Amino acid sequence: MVGAGLAGLHCATQLARAGHQVLLAERRPTLTGTVRTTGIFVRRTLEDFALPEEHLGPVIRRMVLYPPGLTGPVALTSDRDEYRVGDMGPLYVAAARDAVRAGVDLRLATRFTGLREGTYLLEDAAGPLPVRARFVVGADGARSRVARELGLSRNTRLLMGAEEVFPDPDPRVEPTFHCVVDPRVAPGYLAWVLRDGEHVHVGTAGHATRFPRGLYSALRDFSARAPGLEGVPRPASVEKRAGPIPVGGVLPRIAAPDGLLVGDAAGAVSPLTAGGLDPCLRLSGHAAAVLDEALRAGRVDALECYDGHALRARFRKRLLLRKGLDGLRTPALATSAFAVLRTPPGQALARRILFGNGSFPLP
Template sequence: MTAPSEPAVHVQPDERAERVDVLVVGAGLAGLHAATLLARARHRVVLAERRPTLTGTVRTTGIFVRRTLEDFDLPEEHLGPPIRRMMLYPPGLTGPVELVSSRDEYRVGDMGPLYVDAAREAEGAGVDLRLATRFRGRRGGVFHLEGPGGEVRIRARFVVGADGARSRVARELGLSRNTRLLMGAEEVFPDPDPGVEPTFHCVVDPRVAPGYLAWVLRDGEHVHVGTAGHATRFPRGLYSALRDFGARAPGLEGVPRPASVEKRAGPIPVGGVLPRIAAPEGLLVGDAAGAVSPLTAGGLDPCLRLSGHAAEVLDEALRTGRADALERYDGQALRARFRKRLLLRRGLDAVRTPEMASAALVALRTPPGRALARRILFSDGSFPLP
């Protein structure tokens, strides 16, 4: 099977401001999904992505939960084997809590090829995808980009910020910006044992993952070893914590670390959907909107669902000529549905010592604790759309 080719890079032919319906900034899953839906609705869409290739600089683990797999048509060939088993460990890595589902709960996507497939679908719908093109801001009602051929000026009726947790579009539009961030780092390499039982190993230990979890995910195709937490609370830094964890991580017994591994890292917003994610000139999707679970830090399901909602709202605004249609793209209303997970997030932030982490795992061994863990990790819920 031949490797998928990259979408072509388009260069602006002249210096005049080009008129389009929507400028989407950022070609992650959120931006690609929103752009594709808008193009299918017959709107003229430019999608600007600063990376020169969609297969490089992947930042997400790429975990898709069951509801996403049920509701979205993801290419089977780019998904790893189903995962039904989770192991939760205290700092000492003894006496883990084992949770096994009767359903396929998780699958890990091969994100580079997934992005390429989504980009092909977007271009097939009519999206004008421009790689190696940076968003430079807005001046005088014109959006300025920097592409391979120099400056590009676009006059768009609306702009969509799909440009990550530290969104420049949010700043340009005066919208809310993420302030509660975790930093994560991960190493990925081929799994040497294709017959291993697919398992998600999670360790609660504030020394290697302050305010979050360290993990090993093995599915027989790839091994993911990672950690995340509050950047200021890693005693020796994030990468030192990852190295320390990788040297003793569960699920890796007898598995050698290759000399060359894929490295991923980036910020993870965990403050919930931001209060103000729309303005008359445009809106935010994905990480830029804070559309990530405050507790589990899962963002792929929210990014797809919120992008669909954004495309519906923009389609209405474009068809009716009424910018006030964006008022129903309401971050405050969505945020209200995250209250329980925001409360649990504060609880996880409060786990500051190994003793506290061990006590939390003891509580999870009780019937109510196991029921809570199953409800969080094997949930039937998804992103709370209006």
């Protein structure tokens, strides 16, 4: 297993609990050192997976959507607990603890460098570390080296995102997720302020080549006028996060005779909302079940049911909506889209997308 993010840790733990020998290689020396995701867990994830309560923020039921001028926003409130933000560093540590207890051999500061004649090449501080294994699982992010080595599909449609995070303990705050549709600060996506009474997340994402003055300039511009931050003291030092976000849907070919891909490496991210935590957990569990069957039966063809084409077919509507969001290239177009969003059908569609019962579609 290459990559100890949420996808790699979950898949490795499931395989170890099934009785298989698993080595999990992670290039970072610590799991808390670099966090790239906002860590938003949706209702279906919270309902279906046992996440440590102590590492989850307050419940969020309210979302506010803004046009470019920030006037005439559309507020949506759910009668259910829709979102919670995870403290991802401690969540990774807790998941790693579970993995090790299950029997996973976790190797930090260990890089995957390639595949040669059936041997997987790793490298740590002591030097090369060749490993013989029946399968390799790529959980190594949007730009997966495992995918390249196995000749599998690779992400080509990527957004780049960046955000700043700082503490804001205030029990009087109504936890709210603010989203701004403005191609000047988030071309092809959204800028956001998430304030839950414990932390503030301020970020933006979009197509890297379409930021007029670059991603970080767009984030600075947005932070200076972002909604929901009135009266919030900003500390001198904030946590900064950044990384690529695949939005092309599940990749067509995510399995080969020697292994498979999970998480961002498999493109398991919603093309529209860019939510990836629910897909990574569900697809990782599916991957573990497929590998368990292949190992127990000694049949490599068991991996054929781990089919990116079949999964991708479930994303047609979301891919179509992704094209629509990509097409909002001017503030005028984005403002016009809000005229539709303010109608009852527009709000019904927004509620279905943001508060719906759907989750990552498995076979």
